[in-house]
Amino acid sequence: MQKKIVMLVLASFVRISGQVGINTSSPKGALDIVSTTSGVIIPRMPNPATIAAPAAGMLAYDSTNKTIRYYDGTNWSTLMYSKQTKSNEGTVKINAGGSGGGTKPSWTDVPADTTKQVTYSLPCLYAPSPSTNWPENSTATDSKIYSGGKFIENAVMGQVHQWRVIVNYTKESNILSQDVKFILRNPSSGFRLEISGVIPSSKTSGILVYYFTTIADGVSLPPPLGTGSGYILEWVASDDISTLTIDSITRISFYKS
Incomplete structure (x- = not known):
């Protein structure tokens, strides 16, 4: 009997105002639920x-x-x-490689047109949260992003990834503007991305930033999902470079449903 009375009162209220309020006598919408102790x-x-x-x-x-x-x-x-x-999106930022204070990939007195490969000693040292948040609120493992000298996408077929490479450099003052090219390539498929950064003639030191976008597929992902092994990262300059150091490499994996 009590349930019937409640239903009749509620039905009457709906017919009069077209709105329903729970814990409120003045609803502000078709359904207005007021509570400070529970949820829907x-x-x-x-x-x-x-x-x-x-x-x-x-x-x-x-x-x-x-x-x-x-x-x-x-x-x-x-x-x-x-x-x-643990969602399938997240960010991993490598600060350095090796134990202790870590070692960043670095080169000195590199002649023009000399290709150098970017590699890290293991275990990699990652930036703390929130710069690194993969998996959620925990530390990344090397196998999720770097293994055998290659950079690896997250193991989700078709997922989009953006890679950010931050570089510190110095060059001789007598060298005019020069091109420093970074190359991300898949040795299994021949896929290749090249991005150039130009050092102005007025600069003898500074920072260069590079962005690459990749999509995980069967020839980039390692087994069991694919037959690939990841990407090789290299750089080459059009003129002599005094010093070049990889400050950090960040992989951003975008959510894929």
Whole structure:
């Protein structure tokens, strides 16, 4: 009897105002829930895509991937994901290689047109959070980004990655403007990206920043997902370089549903 009375009161309220309020007598929307001690729980299921005939705007909690999903009328998309779980996006920043204070890749008195490969001694030293946040709130492992002299994407097929390389340099004052080219290449497929940084004639020292974009596929990812082994990073200058040091290399992996 009590349940029937509550339902009748609620139904009457809806007919009069077109709005429903819970813990409030003056709702500000079609449904207005007021609470300082609890929250709203939406339907939870392993795979919202199994819902028969979903309506556009429908929300559900994906308990498998720990995300809130919504239906846009055609597809189920991710609205948000839990920061308490290991998502497939994140940032890894290598500061140096080796133990102790670490050693950054560095070269001195490099002749013009001489190609040098960027390598790190293991274990790599990573920047603290938030510069490195992969996996969530923990330290990256070498195998996730660097192994055998090669730089590796996250193991998600089709995921987009951006690589940022920060370089410190010095050159002789009598050398005019010169080009310092960085090359990211996949020895398994022949894929190759070249980006040039120009040192002005007025500069004898400074910083150069390079950005590369890659997409993980079967010829870049190592087994078991692919047949590749990662990317080789090299550099070459058009004129003599006095010193060149890799300040840091950062890999940004963008979320892929």
